[in-house]
Each structure stands twice: as C-alpha cells, then as structure tokens.
Amino acid sequence: MMLETLSRFIKVQLPAYLKKLPLPETIGGFARLTVLEWLRLLPLLGVLALLGYISIRPFLPRKKKQKDSLINLKIQKENPKVINEIDIENLRYPNVCYCRCWRSKTFPVCDKSHIKHNELTGDNVGPLVLRKKIL
Numbered sequence: 001m002m003l004e005t006l007s008r009f010i011k012v013q014l015p016a017y018l019k020k021l022p023l024p025e026t027i028g029g030f031a032r033l034t035v036l037e038w039l040r041l042l043p044l045l046g047v048l049a050l051l052g053y054i055s056i057r058p059f060l061p062r063k064k065k066q067k068d069s070l071i072n073l074k075i076q077k078e079n080p081k082v083i084n085e086i087d088i089e090n091l092r093y094p095n096v097c098y099c100r101c102w103r104s105k106t107f108p109v110c111d112k113s114h115i116k117h118n119e120l121t122g123d124n125v126g127p128l129v130l131r132k133k134i135l
C-alpha cells in the first residue's frame, strides 16, 4: 500500500506537478514571473534548497565543541582534579584575589588574565577576593 502510493506519486503526480510549473527557459525569464507563478515554484525551490544544503553540509566548518567547552585548558592537566587549599589564617596580605577563570599564569592567584579572556569571549568572569579583617 505504502509502496504503491509512493510509486503513484513518483510516476504520475510528480511529473504532472513538474509539467505545470512555470519554469522559464532563460534566466531573464525569472524576472518576468508573476507573484502567483513564484508561489507555485516555492515548493520546488524549497526542496532544491534543502537538497543543496544537505549536499554541502559535510563541507561546512563545524563549531569547535570539546576544546572550547573546557574551562581548564592548561593548569595541572596531569591531575584528575585540581584542588588548592589555602589556610585563611596564613594570608599575608589584607586582600588576595584567586583566579576563577583558569587563565592565570600564577594560578591559583589571579594575575588579571580574566580581563583578556572576557574581552575575547564576552564572558564575565572575575576573581574570588578574600579580605582579611585587620583588628
């Protein structure tokens, strides 16, 4: 039943549809088509555009996925997990900034690399600032 319907569509209905299409014989003929004629061409043009897209899609540049989704690109990559412990009592300065963008060359301390990272990516990351109360 399904195959019969498909066969009838391909052998009878599709040729009849194509025969009725107002296809001009020259490029300039497209400029002289009426709005109604263009509307009749739309389904065919849509199918051709879809087939064209499907055929060139494998050659289109792909978005980078894995590498760009990583937060940590180079810090202690040999470790399965990067953990830094800091005893707050040992803070030597009243304010210490710790990196949260993972781009600092002095990780875990912020070296303001987040500014360049934010400019390049549109991100909005910044450091964790620890303030020591001076009593």
Ligand code: FES
Pocket: 098, 099, 100, 101, 102, 103, 104, 109, 110, 111, 112, 113, 114, 115, 125, 126, 127, 128
């Ligand atoms: S360098 Fe990473 S937050 Fe400042």
